[in-house]
Amino acid sequence: MDLNEYLGLFLDESIEHLQAINSSLLIFEQRLDDEAVIDQIFRSAHTLKGMAGTMGYDAIADLTHEMESALDLVRSKTQPATPELIDVLFIAAEQLETMVEDISQGGKGKLDVADTVVRLKRFIQADDTDVQTETETKDVPTQRNFECDVYSESVVKQSIASGYHAYVITVELSADVILKAARVYMVFDRLQSLGDVILSNPTSDELEQEQFETSFDVLFVTMKSEQEVSEGIRSVSEVANVSIQPFETTIEAEVATSTLEETPVETKQPATAANETTDANVPVAAKTIRVNLERIDRLMNLFEEFIIDRGRLERIAAEVGSSELTETVERIKRGTNELQSLVLTLRMMPIEQVFNRFPRMVRSVSKDVGKNIKLHITGAETELDRTVIDEIGDPLVHLIRNAVDHGIESKADRILAGKPVEGNLSLRAYHSGNRVFIEIEDDGAGINHERVTRIAIEKELLTEEEAAVLTPEEASMLLFAPGFSTAETVTDLSGRGVGLDVVKSKIESLGGEVFVETRRGEGTIFRISLPLTLSIISAMLVELGQETYAIPLTAIIETTSLRQDAILQAHREKVFDFRGQLVPLISLNEVYGLPQIESEAYSVVVVRSGEKLAGLIVSELIGQQEIVMKPLGSYLEGIRAISGATILGDGQVALIIDSNALLRK
Amino acid sequence: MEQKWVVFQLEQNAYGIDVQSVRSIERVIPITRIPNAAAYVKGVINLRGVVTPVIDLRTRLGFEEIEGTEETRIIIATLEHGDAGFIVDRANEVVEAMDVRIEPLTDQKQEETTYLTAIAKGEDQLFSLLEPNRLFEGIVHA
Numbered sequence: 001m002d003l004n005e006y007l008g009l010f011l012d013e014s015i016e017h018l019q020a021i022n023s024s025l026l027i028f029e030q031r032l033d034d035e036a037v038i039d040q041i042f043r044s045a046h047t048l049k050g051m052a053g054t055m056g057y058d059a060i061a062d063l064t065h066e067m068e069s070a071l072d073l074v075r076s077k078t079q080p081a082t083p084e085l086i087d088v089l090f091i092a093a094e095q096l097e098t099m100v101e102d103i104s105q106g107g108k109g110k111l112d113v114a115d116t117v118v119r120l121k122r123f124i125q126a127d128d129t130d131v132q133t134e135t136e137t138k139d140v141p142t143q144r145n146f147e148c149d150v151y152s153e154s155v156v157k158q159s160i161a162s163g164y165h166a167y168v169i170t171v172e173l174s175a176d177v178i179l180k181a182a183r184v185y186m187v188f189d190r191l192q193s194l195g196d197v198i199l200s201n202p203t204s205d206e207l208e209q210e211q212f213e214t215s216f217d218v219l220f221v222t223m224k225s226e227q228e229v230s231e232g233i234r235s236v237s238e239v240a241n242v243s244i245q246p247f248e249t250t251i252e253a254e255v256a257t258s259t260l261e262e263t264p265v266e267t268k269q270p271a272t273a274a275n276e277t278t279d280a281n282v283p284v285a286a287k288t289i290r291v292n293l294e295r296i297d298r299l300m301n302l303f304e305e306f307i308i309d310r311g312r313l314e315r316i317a318a319e320v321g322s323s324e325l326t327e328t329v330e331r332i333k334r335g336t337n338e339l340q341s342l343v344l345t346l347r348m349m350p351i352e353q354v355f356n357r358f359p360r361m362v363r364s365v366s367k368d369v370g371k372n373i374k375l376h377i378t379g380a381e382t383e384l385d386r387t388v389i390d391e392i393g394d395p396l397v398h399l400i401r402n403a404v405d406h407g408i409e410s411k412a413d414r415i416l417a418g419k420p421v422e423g424n425l426s427l428r429a430y431h432s433g434n435r436v437f438i439e440i441e442d443d444g445a446g447i448n449h450e451r452v453t454r455i456a457i458e459k460e461l462l463t464e465e466e467a468a469v470l471t472p473e474e475a476s477m478l479l480f481a482p483g484f485s486t487a488e489t490v491t492d493l494s495g496r497g498v499g500l501d502v503v504k505s506k507i508e509s510l511g512g513e514v515f516v517e518t519r520r521g522e523g524t525i526f527r528i529s530l531p532l533t534l535s536i537i538s539a540m541l542v543e544l545g546q547e548t549y550a551i552p553l554t555a556i557i558e559t560t561s562l563r564q565d566a567i568l569q570a571h572r573e574k575v576f577d578f579r580g581q582l583v584p585l586i587s588l589n590e591v592y593g594l595p596q597i598e599s600e601a602y603s604v605v606v607v608r609s610g611e612k613l614a615g616l617i618v619s620e621l622i623g624q625q626e627i628v629m630k631p632l633g634s635y636l637e638g639i640r641a642i643s644g645a646t647i648l649g650d651g652q653v654a655l656i657i658d659s660n661a662l663l664r665k
Numbered sequence: 666m667e668q669k670w671v672v673f674q675l676e677q678n679a680y681g682i683d684v685q686s687v688r689s690i691e692r693v694i695p696i697t698r699i700p701n702a703a704a705y706v707k708g709v710i711n712l713r714g715v716v717t718p719v720i721d722l723r724t725r726l727g728f729e730e731i732e733g734t735e736e737t738r739i740i741i742a743t744l745e746h747g748d749a750g751f752i753v754d755r756a757n758e759v760v761e762a763m764d765v766r767i768e769p770l771t772d773q774k775q776e777e778t779t780y781l782t783a784i785a786k787g788e789d790q791l792f793s794l795l796e797p798n799r800l801f802e803g804i805v806h807a
Binding site for chain 2: 507508512513547591592593594630631632633635639640641642647651654655
């Protein structure tokens with residue numbers, strides 16, 4: 001079975017469970033005896049363990065297993081929770097997050113968690129039932145109940161609904177078996193020919209590494225009878241015993257009937273069928289569905305093309321002057337306007353998932369710097385474009401660390417200033433007009449403008465004369481100047497060389513702005529304003545000489561490399577053979593007034609406009625990127641073959657190539 | 666309301682533009698060239714997330730183009746069709762109306778009269794008043 005199909009689902013669910021663990025831990029810390037909270041953490045850890053086991057992420061499974069064991073002791077009141085336990089649980093949650101993050105980036109989710117596991121074990125073994133963890137997985141070899149996660153569960157459900165049988169099979173190898181791994185392989189091979197293995201206990205990795213005694217369990221779905229399966233496995237040599245029992249899921253019966261009513265019996269393989277149920281099943285509670293972002297982007301791209309055609313239609317209608325046509329076009333226009341705002345909101349998500357990591361972060365950072373800080377979050381439900389959600393996390397982390405580190409005074413300073421020892425940090429998000437605002441407010445000492453200005457002068461960011469006429473707002477904005485850092489002692493947190501200037505350019509690349517409001521002795525507000533929706537397009541960034549340009553991906557057929565001798569002349573035009581068709585070659589350097597370059601081979605981007613194709617010669621292909629389209633402004637409207645501009649990650653402006661215009665001539 | 670001008674310099678010549686239309690004065694930041702535009706169009710800059718056109722005032726007014734210096738500034742003006750910037754050698758000061766006398770143009774070069782509206786004379790200074798909107802007319806069509 002291909003687990004990759006479930007990777008997206010695994011990631012989404014893991015993130016949800018990690019968030020649940022994080023927020024519960026914070027409550028747990030305050031109320032050590034809150035059973036509901038302990039239960040919540042226990043359940044989330046348990047589910048994570050099951051999912052990670054299925055997906056073969058052993059480090060996550062190990063860690064969650066120990067978390068579960070430790071929490072079980074607390075839950076059963078065998079042992080009281082200790083501050084030490086809470087600290088370890090926080091560390092564990094952070095490590096889990098790191099691993100899940102790694103997996104989402106295409107990694108293997110491996111991390112050295114031995115320390116944390118040992119610390120958790122120490123807590124567990126403080127109890128007299130210390131051997132429990134070791135024996136737990138081995139004690140009942142005949143009927144091991146699989147910890148069935150949502151994937152396996154849904155696979156089984158769907159399979160049963162489609163007329164498959166689900167069995168728990170315990171295979172016992174001879175005590176003197178020599179090639180355990182090979183036998184396991186043969187058993188699995190045989191099983192795969194009879195049906196599908198959903199889960200195994202121990203995991204297939206552990207089995208491969210011979211990390212088991214002589215027996216193992218598999219959860220298996222098949223069309224075959226118990227008899228046939230049993231015979232199949234027994235035909236592998238050195239198999240001592242096979243016992244098969246029907247697998248019982250708690251909600252099996254109910255689901256089986258309801259699925260039968262709704263979906264016609266599937267004759268497909270269970271794996272594909274199951275994929276469909278998981279998609280449909282999981283989100284029912286929230287009445288939402290998960291849609292691949294790519295599909296929405298495709299929808300948006302198609303819609304953009306549609307808008308362009310609508311424009312043409314409007315022009316034609318105006319020329320023709322038929323009132324019936326004009327009226328129809330008018331209706332289409334109203335309809336598409338509504339459709340447009342709808343399509344744009346499809347990409348919107350609540351900012352909650354970004355905000356959720358901050359309570360723990362503020363807790364640990366303030367602990368590190370010896371401050372007492374309370375975080376207040378409002379407006380977590382505020383929706384933002386998905387791309388902004390993905391990108392805004394880092395700038396916010398930076399600003400929040402900055403506030404904890406520099407914004408809020410030390411305990412001693414707060415007492416001297418007659419303030420409560422506990423500092424307050426507020427994180428707010430809200431909509432206003434067609435923008436979204438995110439505010440980070442602290443009740444610290446405020447920005448010391450004199451000091452900021454003095455440092456800026458020392459670092460030669462501005463002259464004495466300039467400093468003399470600086471408004472307070474301008475002085476605050478100096479914090480965002482490249483190479484500026486006010487930390488008198490460089491701490492591990494904020495003084496790491498990357499300054500707030502990175503925050504500023506990141507926010508600007510998202511089409512946003514950042515402002516500072518500060519009052520001496522009372523605190524500071526960092527206010528980020530972001531556009532509600534963005535005209536985001538996928539583009540290929542290319543280099544022409546020293547300049548960077550973007551070509552919208554929708555126009556690109558492919559990128560290729562062309563040797564000098566493959567360039568032909570036709571009607572004094574340069575052409576080349578592209579899939580058996582002669583296609584004109586356009587030198588972008590020539591179009592955009594750059595010096596021509598002669599070379600052995602050229603990088604060529606093949607673009608299309610309607611039926612027409614052309615090859616665009618570029619110096620270098622940089623890569624594909626999501627960019628935010630920005631207008632050039634009325635003064636530069638009509639520049640040949642440029643449709644707009646975008647701001648790159650480094651704050652520089654890159655122009656967007658209008659390939660339609662290039663092909664029109 | 667009392668009028669004020671931001672006074673700046675190109676070589677030895679001083680010019681003033683209405684302080685009301687000045688949005689900000691920027692140090693030189695990276696400029697992205699705009700191909701196929703008039704020679705005096707330097708390109709576009711990222712002005713706090715807004716793509717803003719910038720022209721070289723020296724070339725625009727017929728001076729020789731030079732490399733930027735420590736004192737080079739971009740004056741961002743709010744104009745009829747949005748914000749736009751122009752590069753000057755140096756931005757000096759803000760001059761108040763009571764310090765100067767406004768006189769009509771004398772024998773200015775024909776070309777410059779399109780942008781210049783009057784002459785301001787003070788005790789120890791003299792500058793030409795510039796109408797920034799005219800600087801940006803037809804910058805696309807070279």
